[in-house]
Amino acid sequence: MDYKFQINLGGIIDLLSNHIYSSPQIYVRELLQNGVDAILARRHVQPEHAGAIRIEVFEEGERGQPSLVFEDNGIGLDEEEIHRFLATIGQTSKRGSLPSERTDYIGQFGIGLLSCFVVSDEIVVVTRSAKSESSPTIEWRGRADGTYSIKMLDDQVEPGTRVRLLCKAGSEQYFKPQAVRRMARHYGSLLPYPITLTTGGAAATRVNAEPPPWKQTFIDANDERKAYLDYGRETFEMEFFDYVPLRARVGDVEGAAYVLPFSPSLATKKTHKVYLKNMLVSENAEGLLPDWAFFVKCVVNANDLRPTASRESFYEDERLNLTRAALGRSLREYLVELAREQPQRLQKLISLHYLSIKALAVDDDEFYQLFIDWLPFETSAGQMTLGEYKRQHQTLSYVPDLDQFRQISRVAASQSLVVINAGYVHDAELLSKHADVFPAVPVAVVDSTRLMHSFEFLTLDEQEAAADFVRFADGVLRPFNCAAEVRKFRPRELPALYNASSEVNFVRAVEQAREVSDTLWSGVLGNLAGGLHADAFASLCFNYDNPLVYKLSRMRDETLLRLSVQMLYVQSLLLSHRPLNVKEMSLLNDGLLGLLEWGVEVEGGWVQ
């Protein structure tokens, strides 16, 4: 013997309100959806039928509680359909036999009416089928405890369906006329049938009067611009920089992209307001645009894309891919046209959204060629566009690493060298691509070693004079995996410059971690670094133009010289923002004490 599952309606309602629907207001969406689908079904048999949806709110309804009537003049239901559709969970009246019929409808899951139980303990449906002249008027009364009754009414009402909800205690806020208007407008503002709202006996007002701008025709460009920007302001409560009408044949998408008036964070999700067949499905839909296009926020209606069950994104299929590409092309065309027609405006846009534009330029050569000179880069002489840089400098010199850039830019200015920081997202890729797109412009990758090579060498005499000092300093620094060199560079006030590659930084971080780690981890770290950058060496470049260094190079007192070299090393490390390891810290402590001691002993301080 087979048995049937017993379903507890209360449990299901709880599930719906707590898990499936994000908010009780969804009931308005579900009612609108049922209404529109019923009208569509009626238009299949009576193509000339003019659909309409009417909502009436009674603030003091039955039993003193507010109530709401939601009425459509759609296909209506007969008795058999009532049993089948209103009282069977998971059954929907919207599965037509023809596939073309099926895709018209918005709803799919057959649980729409149930969502009303989230705000109401009793649902009364009065309906009359339009399929036959003699169809009776039927009243269905469903209760949250899972029971329902059916009654034939004597009045012959107009065909259609009228749903009456009696407010459940605690849900009053969802029955306030202002709230109902807002919700109806929120979900249904694009619906092609008039939706009217009546309250307190006042005249009915239209909820969805204005079609969206992409459904309007305009007298001129200003008229269009105003309509689009007004719509954007109303939709997102934001004053946008600009708008781009969107249209894609694939996915049957229409809408508008709005250029954000601020620079968005790369890490936040980029979401859009999406209507499906003119019914709002999501205000946070993802994945509609190519990844680079994060400078806009869109509102679109799609007739031919499939939302996921959560309705927060679309099924990633070929169609979505093609739609995304088409929308991306619209945005690209907008930028290209802006570059051609309104360069001033483009500059403003770039100052906000250069990251988006850089992201596209990385992969799109033609676009790159057009835009690269407009794009801003950080240089050692401040921020400038690549075009400005190229006008001032023949060679494109860039540093691909953030830390190296910081080290280099401290001295670059004094060497009359301006380098570009390519450590930021996309910048290294963009600059290395420059040679491919514009082969005539020389490009140089600069690192601190190469920078040091550009420092002035000592004359042969000077080299001879400083040779002992270099040898001695090198010996002092060797235990710290650092080599000593002497050159002349500006600024003269800088006695020494610490140069380290990213490999050295890594090795230093490993040493620092080993100092605090237990045997197991210390061993692991040792092996890790040994296999990677065992030979990483930093260098300390002394400045022969600096008076202190010049004096040191002639000092004979080895104890004092050792202390001085060590202190210069520690100071250069700190100047380049490198924390000291245990060994270096003790250098600092011992060195300071040593120098103090020496100063106290030698009366008069520094000896010539």
Added chain:
Amino acid sequence: MSVSATPEQVRDLFLQAYSLTDGDTKIALLEESVRLADICGDFKLRYDAREHLIQAATFGGAPEKALVAYSWSLAQYDARPEEVDEWDVLWKYKWILDTIANFPQISKAQILEMLDDMAARYQRAGYSLRPNYLMRNRLYQFWDEAEAARYFHKGHETPRDIMSDCAACERSDEVSFAIREGDDARAVELAEPIIRGRMRCSSIPKSTFANLLLPLVRLGRLEEAVSLHFQGYRLVARAAKGSVSTASEHLEFLVVTENFDRAVAIFEKHLADAAPLADAASKFDYYLASWFLLAQLAERGVETLRLRLPHTFPAYEERGTYETATLAAWFLAECESLAALFDARNESDSYTRSIRKTAALKELTTPHPIRDVEEFASLGF
């Protein structure tokens, strides 16, 4: 120029890093924040800076940097447990072990000892050993498949708790296991909720979609494979540097289905990320797929290729023209020397075998041209 640093400077770096995706720039900013925080000396800042760095480095393609920062954090947890979020430190232990075997210089004994250390720490803190067993499965597979399988089952029989991976990650792990066992049909069946979008997290479905490409080809379900390629590659392109290994799987799929134009575009795109990796296992995966692509092109009579390869790439040619067979041989030689290092460490032949397995993919060749190549190119990668 100042030798000191302020907490504001450190927080400013956090803020700059916050708005970026996990990758080189973010890692560089956070490394700087670690250095500055150390100069400041404020414990909370020093710890937070490393916490951010561990995350960015783990998912941004620099697990060696995550390991270094993590070992410092773990030592602090031992030294001053009351000042550190225990759950957080122990959770990240999984990230570290997940990539530890990618470095052949770490010995097998060290890996085993770390697994024991993790288990002991979880037990002391009162957490389930489920993640430890599942981790053992992933690591043991390199030297003892039977033992790995035993841990896989043991892990799934052990109760979940708040240290367990999310449902999507665990399911993805089951999918990989089924593929390893050679049961493609079961792998695809297990992946259903991931494919349908009902199970996801920050790493899933990216890796799962890539894992399923070849199984679907073997099952003859090519349209589904193409769909997962489309969806999955988009996610890979987004997190380029941290997804080199995943990109390799897409590459192999494109070669097997003879979509060579697209394969070459992807090969060029990710080589700049793959070549400088310290993570030798990811580099191996990418070089192996690259070799397979080039060898297959050479076999089809493509003698030279115009390629835009990064200047830092060891086999870079100024003129941009490459002999297909020579370049293929270069990649194979690199793979063989990496495989030798891994196999010596693992005391097994699993890496040498994976070279043979990729070579054998040739037999799987199933031409299936993907339409709308221009459309694909304009998708923004």
